[in-house]
Amino acid sequence: MIRVITYGTFDLFHEGHYRLLQRAKQLGDYLIVGVTTEEYDQTRGKLNVVDSLMTRIENIRKTGFADEIIIEESQGQKFRDIKKYQIDIFTVGSDWTGQFDYLNDYCKVVYLDRTKNISSTMLRAQNKRIQRIGIIGSGRIAERFIPEAKLVSGISAQGVFNPHIESAARFASKWEIDYYKSIEEFYSAVDAVYIATPHETHYEYIKSALEHGKHVLCEKPMVLQRAQAEELFSYAKERKLILFEGIKTAYCPGFTRLLGIACSGMIGNIRNVEACFTKLEKSDTRELTDIKYGGSFTELGSYCMLPIIKILGDNFTEVRFDTINGDNGLDLFTKVSFSYPNGLGTVTCGLGVKSEGRLLIAGTEGYIVAEAPWWKTTYFEIHYENPNAVEKYSERFLGDGLRYEIGDFLSMINGSNKSEFKLTRSESVIFADVMERFLSENRS
Ligand code: CTP
Numbered sequence: 215m216i217r218v219i220t221y222g223t224f225d226l227f228h229e230g231h232y233r234l235l236q237r238a239k240q241l242g243d244y245l246i247v248g249v250t251t252e253e254y255d256q257t258r259g260k261l262n263v264v265d266s267l268m269t270r271i272e273n274i275r276k277t278g279f280a281d282e283i284i285i286e287e288s289q290g291q292k293f294r295d296i297k298k299y300q301i302d303i304f305t306v307g308s309d310w311t312g313q314f315d316y317l318n319d320y321c322k323v324v325y326l327d328r329t330k331n332i333s334s335t336m337l338r339a340q341n342k343r344i345q346r347i348g349i350i351g352s353g354r355i356a357e358r359f360i361p362e363a364k365l366v367s368g369i370s371a372q373g374v375f376n377p378h379i380e381s382a383a384r385f386a387s388k389w390e391i392d393y394y395k396s397i398e399e400f401y402s403a404v405d406a407v408y409i410a411t412p413h414e415t416h417y418e419y420i421k422s423a424l425e426h427g428k429h430v431l432c433e434k435p436m437v438l439q440r441a442q443a444e445e446l447f448s449y450a451k452e453r454k455l456i457l458f459e460g461i462k463t464a465y466c467p468g469f470t471r472l473l474g475i476a477c478s479g480m481i482g483n484i485r486n487v488e489a490c491f492t493k494l495e496k497s498d499t500r501e502l503t504d505i506k507y508g509g510s511f512t513e514l515g516s517y518c519m520l521p522i523i524k525i526l527g528d529n530f531t532e533v534r535f536d537t538i539n540g541d542n543g544l545d546l547f548t549k550v551s552f553s554y555p556n557g558l559g560t561v562t563c564g565l566g567v568k569s570e571g572r573l574l575i576a577g578t579e580g581y582i583v584a585e586a587p588w589w590k591t592t593y594f595e596i597h598y599e600n601p602n603a604v605e606k607y608s609e610r611f612l613g614d615g616l617r618y619e620i621g622d623f624l625s626m627i628n629g630s631n632k633s634e635f636k637l638t639r640s641e642s643v644i645f646a647d648v649m650e651r652f653l654s655e656n657r658s
Contacts, residue, residue: 216242218303219295221286223250225263226337227273230307230329237326238305239279246299247274248286252632256467257610258289261366261621264338266632296320338368342628345429346372348404350419351411352385355433359408360389362616369624375400401426406627408460409433412500414507417442420457424449429456431623434516435649436642438507443646447639456626458619459645461516464524464637465619468591468609472573472584475607476525481596482579485557487525489518489573491589492547492564501565502544509544511535511652514563517589519645520637521573522552522559528644530554535652540566545656550648590615 220238224231224247239245249270255263265273267285274280284295292314296304301321304314307328317323347363349356352374363371373392376382386393394400401407401422406429409419417437423430424446436459437443450457463469476484491514495501501513532553537545546566552559562569571586573594584594596605622633 215244216302217244217246217300218242218305219246219248219292219299219301220305221248221250221292222306223255223260223263223334224270224274225265225334227265227270228332228334228337230332231274232277233329234307234326235274235277235279241303241305241324244281245279246282246284246295246301247280248284248292248295249274250286253467253471253609254287254289256618256621257612259365259612261617262338262368262625262628263334264625264628264630292317293320335367342368343405345369345405345624345627346403347406347408347431348372348400348428349374349385350376350400350407350409350423352376352378352381353410356385356408356410358614359410359616359620360391362614363408363620365613365617366620366624368628369406369620372404373400397422401428404428406431406456406623412504412507413438413512417446420446421449424453424455424457427453427455429458429623429627431458431460431619434459434461435512435645437646437649438512438653439650440643440647443643447643456623457639458623458626459516459637459642460616460619460623461520461637462615462619463517463520463589463591465622465633466591466611466615467618468594468607468611469521469588470636471607471609472582472591472594473521473524475596476575476577476582480579481575481577481581481598483556484525484575484577486559486576487522487557487574488560488562488576489521489588490562490569491517491571491586492562492567492569494568495565502540502546503542505542505544506657507653509546509548509656510563510565511537511545511548511550511561511656512649513565515548515550515561515649515652516645518561518563519550519648520641521575522561523641523644525575526552526554526557526559528640530559533648533651535655537656538567539656543657548652550652 305324308325311325382393407423409432530552534551536549538547540546547564550561573584573588575582580598590611592611593608
């Protein structure tokens with residue numbers, strides 16, 4: 215019996231896939247098809263696969279060519295599969311010619327002619343119009359956005375708006391995009407906006423963007439009052455627009471995996487989550503001089519609240535703030551303690567005090583620890599009572615990591631809700647609620 219294996223994403227199943235599987239099956243007697251997981255596709259830069267893993271598997275099953283369907287989760291798996299399934303022939307399309315020659319030592323490698331003029335990429339582009347995204351704000355954060363947006367196919371950075379026109383013009387010429395003299399002109403040139411302005415301006419910009427029918431990706435903290443978050447989300451929903459808070463951690467593959475493990479029961483019932491993020495800032499930066507909205511909690515609190523609210527939920531019975539303030543009254547270091555009926559959560563953030571940035575999730579059977587920069591999770595460990603039983607996980611995090619949230623924002627615009635769970639509307643509302651409580655206690 216000749217055993218054949220092939221791999222692929224098989225998104226938006228098309229004729230090219232069908233013909234490949236048909237010929238792969240003809241190469242032998244038993245065909246195994248490896249289908250990539252969403253996480254694996256993300257790590258190899260395929261950021262906007264449309265169909266879910268289950269749909270892709272189902273489409274392959276329906277062809278009747280596959281005798282067995284397996285999941286491909288990581289690089290290096292092909293080699294192991296060839297041994298494990300005693301494969302005689304490895305095959306893929308001719309777009310990969312040469313790239314799998316190294317497997318020749320273990321089995322025969324066959325590159326099948328690729329079917330012309332069809333690909334998932336082409337279908338994705340045909341199905342969905344390219345979304346033109348405009349950026350409001352032209353500061354440090356906006357700078358990071360453009361190179362990352364370029365990596366997400368289906369979205370293109372169109373232009374920038376800043377009421378300080380000179381700053382917008384400089385930014386536009388650096389990144390070779392347009393700039394606009396009025397916000398009306400800006401809105402008429404874009405389908406979606408990315409808001410990267412000072413925190414307190416977010417509410418007005420989001421509202422006006424939604425009023426102009428634009429989808430919105432807004433930097434964290436999205437807004438600083440609960441009622442504002444509720445109002446904006448319900449307005450977006452009414453107008454069938456996407457409003458999306460850009461906390462990049464929520465969308466990065468490593469963090470999603472960590473949460474999945476935390477919530478799977480592997481460390482028992484979770485009783486304590488501690489998240490710390492500190493970053494020493496120069497005293498003349500906006501974060502340490504904006505007397506009303508600067509300070510460490512408004513700047514870094516969203517990252518630290520994320521794992522706490524995601525894991526322990528929003529039913530905390532008490533939230534307490536302890537701060538060390540600088541001479542101008544801004545918090546240089548803040549601890550926020552959440553009490554739950556059966557758990558505790560602690561946020562620690564600082565702009566003027568340095569501490570060990572760590573995420574620690576403690577359960578009744580073990581704990582998960584991710585060291586700094588856990589907010590760009592690439593590595594974490596699970597520890598148990600037995601000190602020798604440490605489990606280690608690593609995941610890629612590419613570039614500045616904004617590509618993941620941009621990819622998810624785009625897929626939501628295109629009607630997929632597969633990423634909605636990563637940061638829900640009600641979680642964003644809670645973040646705004648806690649920000650509001652903090653500002654009302656900390657700023658007089
Ligand atoms: N394939 C093919 N002919 C095509 C498209 C794909 O023979 N026109 C083959 C690929 O070479 C691969 C398998 O189908 O062996 C799965 O490919 P996949 O990457 O999932 O499909 P693409 O359409 O190439 O996807 P994308 O555009 O996202 O790269």
